[in-house]
Amino acid sequence: MFDLIRNLFDFIMHIDVHLKDIVTQYHGWVYGIEFLIVFIETGVVILPFLPGDSLLFASGALAAFGALNLWISLAVFFVAAVLGDSLNYEIGHKVGKSIPENSFLGRLINKERMQKAQDFFDKHGGKTIVIARFMPVIRTFIPFIAGASKMRYRHFIVYNITGAFLWVLVGVFSGYFFGNIKFVKENFSTVILAIIFVSILPAIIGILRTKIKKS
Numbered sequence: 001m002f003d004l005i006r007n008l009f010d011f012i013m014h015i016d017v018h019l020k021d022i023v024t025q026y027h028g029w030v031y032g033i034e035f036l037i038v039f040i041e042t043g044v045v046i047l048p049f050l051p052g053d054s055l056l057f058a059s060g061a062l063a064a065f066g067a068l069n070l071w072i073s074l075a076v077f078f079v080a081a082v083l084g085d086s087l088n089y090e091i092g093h094k095v096g097k098s099i100p101e102n103s104f105l106g107r108l109i110n111k112e113r114m115q116k117a118q119d120f121f122d123k124h125g126g127k128t129i130v131i132a133r134f135m136p137v138i139r140t141f142i143p144f145i146a147g148a149s150k151m152r153y154r155h156f157i158v159y160n161i162t163g164a165f166l167w168v169l170v171g172v173f174s175g176y177f178f179g180n181i182k183f184v185k186e187n188f189s190t191v192i193l194a195i196i197f198v199s200i201l202p203a204i205i206g207i208l209r210t211k212i213k214k215s
Contacts, residue, residue: 023067031072034059035080042084042140053136056171061179063172074172081164085129085143089156092147121145129159133167 022030034055041052056077063070121128121142132142146156178184 023062030068031076034073035076038077038080039084039087042081042143043087044084044140052139053134053171056168057175057179060172060175060177061184062175064176064180070172070176074168077168077172078164081133081168082160085160085164086157088140088143089147089151089153089160092144093150093153095148121149126151126155126159129156130163130166133163134170 022033037055038052059068059073059077060070062068063073124131126146128142129146132139143156143160
């Protein structure tokens with residue numbers, strides 16, 4: 001488990017280098033890898049820690065100097081994000097909130113994070129699906145909560161498509177326009193950490209507010 005976390009952290013911190021290596025070795029297969037990472041992050045409720053935001057940014061940066069095709073990456077990420085959330089919704093719709101805590105799935109799903117996602121969903125309603133796209137970890141639980149709450153799919157898919165479109169557009173074009181600025185290139189790891197921090201800031205603020213209210 002420790003090795004998995006260490007390798008994942010290394011991938012996030014050096015995602016530009018890893019992507020370059022993948023492009024060099026596998027060429028067009030890199031788009032399949034982009035698809036899988038985003039699809040799994042958004043579609044598999046037990047794997048919310050994959051580097052979606054940093055992957056979008058890094059892919060945009062590589063597209064800026066021609067290593068990747070910008071429009072193919074945009075399309076791949078968009079489809080993966082929409083399908084991932086749809087799968088997650090279906091899982092939530094089928095199993096609901098009745099997962100036994102001592103079951104395999106129950107042990108893998110973090111109940112505290114799930115409850116935070118539920119509270120966020122109850123407070124903001126359908127627009128949560130759009131907002132959560134920009135919040136790592138929480139964005140993986142929200143479609144599950146939407147399905148478990150029996151939200152109608154025709155309503156869910158509108159928010160799903162809107163959120164996926166905005167998230168992919170902002171993430172990829174941020175990398176495309178800013179990723180190859182000299183300062184960003186020389187401090188890429190710091191920039192990635194900043195992206196992750198800004199992404200989870202709303203969740204941190206929400207947790208602090210909850211603790212203040214309870215105290």
